[in-house]
Amino acid sequence: MSPPPSTCDVLVIGGGNAGFSAALSAAQTNPRAHVVIIDKCPASWAGGNTYFTAGAFRTAHNGLADLLPLVNNTPPEKAAHIDMPIYSEKDFTHDLNRMTGGRTDPALAKVLVQDSREAIGWLAQNGVRFQLSFNRQAYEVNGRLKFWGGLALKTEDGGKGLVEDHLRAxxxxxxxxxxxTAATALLTNPHGAITGVEVLCRPHQKRTITTGAVILAAGGFEANPQLRAQYLGPGWDAAHVRGTPYNTGDVLQIAQRDVSAKAAGNWSGCHSVxxxxxxxxxxxxxxxxxEFTKSGYPLGIMVNRDGERFVDEGSDMRNYTYAMIGRRILAQPGQVAFQLWDAKTTDWLRAEEYRAEVTRHLKGDSLEELAEACAEVGLVxxxxxxxxxxEYNKSVRPGKWDPAVKDGLSTHGLSIPKSNWALPIDKAPFLAVRVTSGITxxxxxxxxxxxxxAVISETTGAEVPGLYxxxxxxxxxxxxxYPGGSGLTSGTVFGRRAGRAAAEDVGARDRL
Incomplete structure (x- = not known):
């Protein structure tokens, strides 16, 4: 493959959803601009972490009629059987605040929420194939497909399909x-404005790309065990990596080293499942x-290797708890846990997450047999x-079970309750799977x-000219x-803004 050019107008570092959104936005804003994406991964790993997602996008919307024009999998006869409540900007903002304990930056949250629907419509206009997420976000109850948790959209063929669509666009x-092509340094002029990027191309070829604007979209440090232990805390080097091995935090460090980029956000926090x-x-x-995700825990219970429950599996809808449940598992002895169900709920587990071809099934025709099966793989x-x-079975009270709403079917008298969807685990056959923490x-x-x-300088408190x-x-x-699906939406919302700003900045300088 040929090396990157020695000059371009807008250079994007990172080829996932956010990077492609930024590049596409820049190219559309200034069709004369030369827009380039570089990524340190080989071609076989293209797409970054985006490739590994389920492709879920959270957006404010006005109900089913608002989303139907975006999707390709919902004919009128199917739409007639769908229940989908409106998910307003107020709802989205409320979920951001409650998921983050009120610590989300209000200005960033406002942009994310207010731009969400328009940004997703923009992706659709540019060929991203959206679908209603029947398999992940809806349950069929009494003949109705009931969407829950404020999340309804996904991309066709998940992250793989999203990457394909971005490449075409x-x-x-x-x-x-x-x-x-790995970025190794940011270059600036005497006034602190970005002028280029030093890169290392395989095999060991150093180059300088002169550019008018740089957009950083190279991911976090989730694939770097040393930085995980340093910032997230002890034990995080033991977490399993869900996605690309190339998100190692080097571009974060380069930006802080070369332009004193200001750190922000929750450096000890992460999305882990x-x-x-x-x-x-x-x-x-x-x-x-x-498919290694195991998000069926609200339908059953989880115990650690000592046989103890350690979390309220039904505290909220799955897409409001799955991104933090990995942290709770990582804190358990041996960083493992067991998810348990009986015959009443195993049919509700998603096949793509729990099929036997991928996941080791621990089975028993009695609870004693299930315990023996779990003991063979680490139950102490x-x-x-x-x-x-x-104890759990005795604590469950009668009620109407409904997985599509917080049904209030809870336990009573346990030190760790199960607040919703509590059914006794008493009908054979029984099933368990062994899980750990997967960092996203x-x-x-x-x-x-x-x-x-635009990136803010720690030194001056002002924007670093030409850096996003x-x-x-x-x-x-x-x-x-975080509320499930808001990560991809954030990448597109801010990628779109960054691309537009970078292209306008370059265009303005060209006119001088």
Whole structure:
């Protein structure tokens, strides 16, 4: 493959959803601009963490009629059986605040929420194929498909499909993409404005790309065990990496080193999920992608290897808890846990996450047999396991079970309750799977101007001329937790703004 050019107008570092959104926006804003994306990964790893997502996008919307024009999988006869409540900007803002304990940056949150629907419409106009997420965000109850948790949209074929669509859109608008090209330094003039980027191309070829604007979209430090332990805390080097092995935080460090980029956000926080304990530890599987996720815990219970429950599995809808549940699992002995169900709920588990071809099923025709199966893969205390299930079963009170709403079907008298969807685990056959923590992305990043995503200098408090930051590298929105689907939306919202600002900046300088 040919090396990247020695000069361009707008240079994007990172080829995931945020980077492509920024590049496409820049190319559309200034069709004469030469827009280039570089990524340090090889071609076989193109797409960054975006490739590994389920492709969920959270947006404010006015109900089903507002979203139907965007999707390709909902004919009128199917739409007639859908229940989808309005998800207003107020709802989205409320969820951001409650998921982050009120610590989300209000200016960034306002932009994210207010731009969400328009940004997703823009993606659709540019060929991104959206669908209603029937498999992940709806349950069929009494013949009605009931959407829940404020999240309804996904991309066709998940993250893989999203990357394919971005590549097509970028090619259509003249965006050039170069892989095997790692940024190693940001270059500035005596006034502190960006003038170029030093890169290292394989094999060991150093180059300088002169450019008028740089957009940082290279991801967080989730694939770097040393930085995880340093910033997230002890034990985080043991977390499994869900996605690309190339998000190691080097561009964050380069920006802080070379232009004193100001740090922002929750550097000890991250998105981490319940993840198959048999998955590869240090890298995602591009074939299985998101199938190692194990988000069926609200339908059952979880115990650690000592047989103790450690979390309220029904505290909220799954897409409001799944991004923090990995932290709770990582804190358990051995960084593992067991998810348990009985015959009443196993049919509700999503096949793409729990099919036997991917996940080791631990089975039993009695709870004693299930305990034995779990003991073969790390359960230490079978007696406590059985006692925990018995205590849980006795604590469940009668009620109407409905997985599509917070049904209030809860336990009573337990030190750790299950607040919703509590059914006794008493009908054979029984099923368990062993899980650990899978880290998706880190929350710490760089401070930006919310209007343009321009990077702020720690030294001057002003914008670094010509430098922008989007995606996982943008800090300040998410803390401890996040509403599912808002990460991809953030990448597009701020990528779109950064691309527009960069192209306008370059165009203005060309006219001088």
């Amino acid at each position: 970028g090619q259509k608008h003249g965006v050039q993409v170069f892989v095997d 319940a993840w198959d304990a048999d998955s590869p530890a240090h890298v995602g599987d591009r074939g299985l992608s998101n 205390n079978k007696e406590r396991f059985l006692a925990t299930v018995e 992305f880190t929350f710490g990043g760089l401070a930006v101007n919310p209007e343009t995503a 930051c989007v995606g996982e590298m943008l800090g300040g929105i998410f803390h401890d937790n």
